Amino acid sequence: MNVRLDPSGPLKGSVVPPADKSISHRLALLGAMSDIPVHLHNYLDAADTNSTLRAVEALGALVERRPDEIVIRGTGLREARQPEGVIDVGNAGTLMRLLPGWLAGQAGRVFTFDGDDSIRGRPVDRVAAPLREMGARIEATDGRFPPFTITGARLHGIHYELPVASAQVKSCLMLAALIANGETTIREPEPSRDHTERLLVAAGVPLVRDGDTLTVTNVDELALPGTMIVPADPSSAAFLIAAGLLVRGSRLVIADCGVNWTRTGFIRIAQRMGAIVLGDLEDPTGDAIPASEPISDLDVTAGPLLGTTVEPHEVPLAIDELPLVALLGCFAEGETVVRGAQELRVKESDRIAAVVDGLNGLGGDLEATADGFVVRGTDGLRGGTIDSGGDHRMAMLGAVAGLASAEGVEVRGMDAAAVSYPGFLDDIDALR
Ligand code: S3P
Numbered sequence: 001m002n003v004r005l006d007p008s009g010p011l012k013g014s015v016v017p018p019a020d021k022s023i024s025h026r027l028a029l030l031g032a033m034s035d036i037p038v039h040l041h042n043y044l045d046a047a048d049t050n051s052t053l054r055a056v057e058a059l060g061a062l063v064e065r066r067p068d069e070i071v072i073r074g075t076g077l078r079e080a081r082q083p084e085g086v087i088d089v090g091n092a093g094t095l096m097r098l099l100p101g102w103l104a105g106q107a108g109r110v111f112t113f114d115g116d117d118s119i120r121g122r123p124v125d126r127v128a129a130p131l132r133e134m135g136a137r138i139e140a141t142d143g144r145f146p147p148f149t150i151t152g153a154r155l156h157g158i159h160y161e162l163p164v165a166s167a168q169v170k171s172c173l174m175l176a177a178l179i180a181n182g183e184t185t186i187r188e189p190e191p192s193r194d195h196t197e198r199l200l201v202a203a204g205v206p207l208v209r210d211g212d213t214l215t216v217t218n219v220d221e222l223a224l225p226g227t228m229i230v231p232a233d234p235s236s237a238a239f240l241i242a243a244g245l246l247v248r249g250s251r252l253v254i255a256d257c258g259v260n261w262t263r264t265g266f267i268r269i270a271q272r273m274g275a276i277v278l279g280d281l282e283d284p285t286g287d288a289i290p291a292s293e294p295i296s297d298l299d300v301t302a303g304p305l306l307g308t309t310v311e312p313h314e315v316p317l318a319i320d321e322l323p324l325v326a327l328l329g330c331f332a333e334g335e336t337v338v339r340g341a342q343e344l345r346v347k348e349s350d351r352i353a354a355v356v357d358g359l360n361g362l363g364g365d366l367e368a369t370a371d372g373f374v375v376r377g378t379d380g381l382r383g384g385t386i387d388s389g390g391d392h393r394m395a396m397l398g399a400v401a402g403l404a405s406a407e408g409v410e411v412r413g414m415d416a417a418a419v420s421y422p423g424f425l426d427d428i429d430a431l432r
Helices: 020-033 047-058 093-103 125-133 167-177 194-203 234-246 265-272 312-317 320-332 342-344 352-361 394-403 414-419 425-429
Strands: 001-005 012-015 038-039 062-065 070-073 110-114 137-141 145-151 159-161 183-187 207-210 213-217 227-229 250-257 276-279 293-303 335-338 366-369 374-376 382-386 409-414
Touching: 001 394, 020 038, 020 047, 020 070, 020 093, 020 137, 020 167, 020 194, 020 234, 047 093, 093 110, 093 125, 093 145, 093 167, 093 312, 093 425, 125 137, 125 167, 137 183, 145 414, 167 183, 167 194, 167 213, 194 207, 194 213, 213 409, 227 234, 234 265, 234 276, 234 293, 234 320, 234 394, 234 425, 265 276, 265 312, 265 320, 312 320, 320 335, 320 342, 320 352, 320 366, 320 374, 342 352, 352 366, 352 374, 352 382, 352 394, 394 409, 394 425
Parallel strands: 012 250, 038 227, 159 183, 382 409
Antiparallel strands: 001 409, 038 070, 062 070, 110 145, 137 145, 183 213, 207 213, 250 293, 276 293, 335 374, 366 374
């Protein structure tokens, strides 16, 4: 589907972004691993998170889709069923990287994973290597890509130092540790999103954080509270925030948004660029692991921006929003530089190439580097055509660029937005 976004007048009003994708994936998985039923409110109804519901059904969990909630009756930690066919993760990298953690310890059962063309180009060695150290048996295409097969085995705890900060890898290992013999310790070079930690604490798991190291021991069962509410996704909100900052005269309220410190790096970067985004953002929580997620309204006002440098330690806290930092950079005065973001090359697309080529095609002045990009602010974008390449965040980036551009943007493959934000264009329309 191709959609044309014309230059917009001021965006005004209030919008609640869709439910958090990361937290929805995790709740479906933890619900499936629980013995007691879990009622999920505001579960994200989007392509990625629906893939997760289908995956846990294939593994023996009962999923009841009621109008106002999803009820998951799990199999328990050690009783995932061997599915009839392959587990189709669709486009969902998070599902593909987290679920192996649970299944690797299901002794005697075999699980094959596959997904769409984009997923087939995304490496799984980053989870396969540590899981193998724990005793898992995993065979992947060309050693590192889907389709791949896990043969469940008895796992044992390890000490693992993550080579790059990755919430997906960290989460995968925490799930594996829940049924591994002994203790598992995981060290991250930099903090990344901590939703899994919070949910495991909420589920009664004795999980300890000591600086950059997490220690997880096995448990008999998970005891998630019977009802869990998914907050709105700050990564989806970021597209609305960027639109509110860039479309002249805009004033928006993003309501009830998740503001977990590990997810609000983009807001802090934007604020450093001079953006007016007001809200009750969470402070770093140190070694304490809260059992809940903070939410806040965010008040966004358009205004002038200055270039900035995003340093490597900020990257995991804004990883999915870095394309939007590039877009803000196009409208800012001076240079905007992102360093230490080589992970962008293995997302739903090579997001360094996609962002640089895509925004240059709209009149931007960007240069790719090995680990990020340099944007020379040109006080706006002319407009033109951008192709999402099937990447949901590239589709929404193009749409926001169109609203703020001089001549409008045609987004080819706008339907990709449904992976995380099916109502994106409707929400934008409601603000016009
Ligand atoms: C996610 C973690 C990030 C992020 C992805 C979702 C998660 O990936 O890019 O969209 O839910 O854990 P990495 O942890 O691999 O950087």
